[in-house]
Amino acid sequence: MVSNTATMGGGISMYGAAQITGITVVSNTAPYGGGIDILADVRMSGVTVISNTATYGGGIRNQGDLTIVSSTLMGNRTTSVVGSSGGAIRSDGNLTVTASAITDNWSLTGGGLRLVPGSNTRISDSQILRNIGSYGGGGITNEGTLSLVSSLVQDNQENFTGGVASGTPVMEA
Numbered sequence: 001m002v003s004n005t006a007t008m009g010g011g012i013s014m015y016g017a018a019q020i021t022g023i024t025v026v027s028n029t030a031p032y033g034g035g036i037d038i039l040a041d042v043r044m045s046g047v048t049v050i051s052n053t054a055t056y057g058g059g060i061r062n063q064g065d066l067t068i069v070s071s072t073l074m075g076n077r078t079t080s081v082v083g084s085s086g087g088a089i090r091s092d093g094n095l096t097v098t099a100s101a102i103t104d105n106w107s108l109t110g111g112g113l114r115l116v117p118g119s120n121t122r123i124s125d126s127q128i129l130r131n132i133g134s135y136g137g138g139g140i141t142n143e144g145t146l147s148l149v150s151s152l153v154q155d156n157q158e159n160f161t162g163g164v165a166s167g168t169p170v171m172e173a
Contacts, residue, residue, distance in 0.1 A: 001025045001035075009037030010052060014064070017041040024048040025059075033061035034076060038093075040064045047071040049088070055079050057090035057114075058105060065094040072100065078107040085141070086114035087131060095121040102139075103129045110141035111156060119144030126151045133158040137165030 001011035001023065010028030012020075017040050025035040025047070034054030041064055048071065049059040059076035060066070078084035087105030089095065091113065102112045111131035115121050121144060128139045128151065138156030140146070142164065153163045 002027055004028045006030045008032045009061075010034045010054065012036045014038045014040050014042050018043075020044045020047055022046045024050070025052065026050045028052045029054065031055045033057045034059060034078075036060045038062045038064045038066050043067045043069070044071055045069045049073045049076060051075045053077055053079065055081050055084045057086045058107060059086075059088040060090075061086070062089060062091040062095055063093050066091070067096045068098070068100050070099045073102045074104050076105045080108065082108070085109040087111045087133070088113060090114045090116070091119045091121060091144075092116050093119060095119065097121075097123045097126050099125045101127045101129070102131065103127065105131045106133070108134045109136045111138045111158065113140045113142075115140065115142040115144045115146060117143045121145065122147040122149065123151050124149040128153045128163075129155055131156045135159065138163065140164045 010030035011025040034052035035049045059073045073088040087107035111133035138158035
């Protein structure tokens, strides 16, 4: 999926349960989910999401139950519109990230991930590196429920909180 434009999901819009394996989603644009927009139960494995742009969820906007395994989200960004969020991922639903890399993404809020109120997220054995947010968490902005397990959050930048800006995280070794 390369260089597409849409209203929702520049590269892919997922409205039904699906499994995605081994694809690359690059340089797509949409207001919601620049690369992928998800409103269902979706499992992604070995997926690469690079250089996509949106107002909400530069790489992925999730409003369903999303599982990401052994994947890379890199160089995604949101627009500079006030309220834009989630350079790599904006999640309004349930999100599980395992053995994946979220690197070099940019957004006004949540350079790597923006986890909204009511969302549930578990990140394990993953790397969240070199993401930039202008307000609230360069790596992760969390207002939902967050569990970080055996993951590296490093070299993220933001005016106030570089790594994780969160109300109630649960962090495990």
